[in-house]
Amino acid sequence: MAEPVLALVRLAKSFGALKVTDGVSLDLRPGEVHALIGPNGAGKSTLIHQIAGSIRPDAGAIHFLGHDVGQLSVAKRARLGLARSFQVSSLLLDFSALRNVMLALQARQGSSFRFWRPVMRDKALTDRAMAMLERVGLAARADIAAGALSHGERRRLEIAVALGLEPKAFLLDEPMAGMGPEGSKELTRFLDGLRQEAPILLVEHDMDAVFALADRISVLFYGRIIASGSPAEIRADAEVRKAYLGEPQ
Numbered sequence: 697m698a699e700p701v702l703a704l705v706r707l708a709k710s711f712g713a714l715k716v717t718d719g720v721s722l723d724l725r726p727g728e729v730h731a732l733i734g735p736n737g738a739g740k741s742t743l744i745h746q747i748a749g750s751i752r753p754d755a756g757a758i759h760f761l762g763h764d765v766g767q768l769s770v771a772k773r774a775r776l777g778l779a780r781s782f783q784v785s786s787l788l789l790d791f792s793a794l795r796n797v798m799l800a801l802q803a804r805q806g807s808s809f810r811f812w813r814p815v816m817r818d819k820a821l822t823d824r825a826m827a828m829l830e831r832v833g834l835a836a837r838a839d840i841a842a843g844a845l846s847h848g849e850r851r852r853l854e855i856a857v858a859l860g861l862e863p864k865a866f867l868l869d870e871p872m873a874g875m876g877p878e879g880s881k882e883l884t885r886f887l888d889g890l891r892q893e894a895p896i897l898l899v900e901h902d903m904d905a906v907f908a909l910a911d912r913i914s915v916l917f918y919g920r921i922i923a924s925g926s927p928a929e930i931r932a933d934a935e936v937r938k939a940y941l942g943e944p945q
C-alpha cells in the first residue's frame with residue numbers, strides 16, 4: 697500500500713476538562729478522499745485546525761510527507777503543500793478571480809521574484825493564473841469580482857488559489873455548507889476530479905456528498921474515532937448507526 701501523505705498519531709487536545717481530540721490516529725493516502733464525519737461538537741474542526749497548525753495539540757504527532765510538522769507554523773505547513781481551503785474570507789472580494797489567483801502566486805514566489813521585465817513577468821503570471829482557473833472551470837469568469845461569483849464558483853476559486861501552493865494534500869472543512877442541492881451536486885463532481893491533484897481530507901455534514909466521494913470514512917464521536925472503513929463498512933457499522941446516523945437498533 698502507498699505510504700500515507702499525512703498521518704496523525706495519537707493526537708490529543710483538551711479545552712479545560714473537555715477532551716476534544718482523544719488519541720486520534722488517522723492517515724491520508726495518495727489519490728484518496730478520506731471523509732471525517734461526526735455529530736456537531738465531535739471535534740472535527742478542532743482536528744482540522746491542529747493539522748493546519750492554527751491549534752497546537754497537547755500530545756501526539758503529525759507527519760506530512762515524511763516531515764514531523766507538529767511544531768511548524770501555519771505558513772510553513774502551507775509551503776510544504778498542506779492546503780486548507782474554504783476559508784472564503786481569504787478571497788479579496790473586490791478583486792477579479794484572476795487577480796486573486798495572481799496575488800496568491802506572487803505571494804508564493806516571494807523574494808525570488810525578479811522585478812525587471814515587468815511585462816514579461818505579468819504575462820507569465822497571468823498565464824499561470826489562467827491555467828489554474830481553467831483547472832477549476834472558471835476561465836470564462838476570470839474578470840468577474842470574487843464577490844460577484846456564486847457560492848460554488850467561490851469555492852472553486854478558493855481551490856484555484858490553493859493550487860498556487862502546489863498542494864500535496866487538501867483539508868476541506870465543510871465545503872458544501874450553504875450550498876443548494878444543485879450547487880452541492882456540481883461541487884461534488886468537481887471535488888471528485890480534484891483528488892487527482894492531491895488527496896483530500898474532507899470534513900462534511902452532507903452525507904450524499906460524503907458517500908459519493910469518500911474512499912474511506914472515519915467517524916469522530918466526542919473526540920474519538922469510533923469507526924473507520926469503506927463507505928459500505930461505515931453504513932453497516934452498528935455503533936455508527938446508533939451514535940451518529942441516528943438509527944435505532
Ligand SMILES: Nc1ncnc2c1ncn2[C@@H]1O[C@H](COP(=O)(O)OP(=O)(O)OP(=O)(O)O)[C@@H](O)[C@H]1O
Pocket residue numbers: 711714716734735736737738739740741742743
Ligand atoms: N477554543 C475553544 N475553547 C473551548 N472549547 C472549544 C473551543 N473550540 C471548540 N470547543 C469545543 O470543542 C468541541 C468540539 O468543537 P468542534 O468545533 O471541533 O466540533 P465539530 O465537530 O467541528 O462541530 P461542528 O460539526 O458543529 O462544526 C465543542 O464542544 C466545542 O464547543
